[in-house]
Amino acid sequence: MPDAKAVPLRPPLIPPADLPPAYAQIAIAEREAMNTERPEALGGDLKPTDLAPDQNVAFDVAYKLVRGSTLPEPLYRLAVDRFGQQERMN
Numbered sequence: 001m002p003d004a005k006a007v008p009l010r011p012p013l014i015p016p017a018d019l020p021p022a023y024a025q026i027a028i029a030e031r032e033a034m035n036t037e038r039p040e041a042l043g044g045d046l047k048p049t050d051l052a053p054d055q056n057v058a059f060d061v062a063y064k065l066v067r068g069s070t071l072p073e074p075l076y077r078l079a080v081d082r083f084g085q086q087e088r089m090n
Contacts, residue, residue: 057082 025039
């Protein structure tokens with residue numbers, strides 16, 4: 001019987017440097033028989049169209065913050081209403 005360490009269960013997903021950033025996510029989605037719309041949208045810097053309401057809010061907050069923007073007051077309030085507010089940690 002071969003050594004378990006010598007037989008990988010799944011091949012590693014290390015995309016070549018010249019491929020789009022979403023390549024690995026799309027490959028994983030395809031391998032797992034999942035819809036590839038989400039990773040394709042995210043890789044194209046677009047908002048996926050199939051997000052649940054909480055995911056929509058989380059996406060909008062993350063999108064703004066990752067790009068160095070401040071949250072508009074309505075989005076901030078919506079996020080607090082959906083997820084609650086945690087005190088700042090030092």
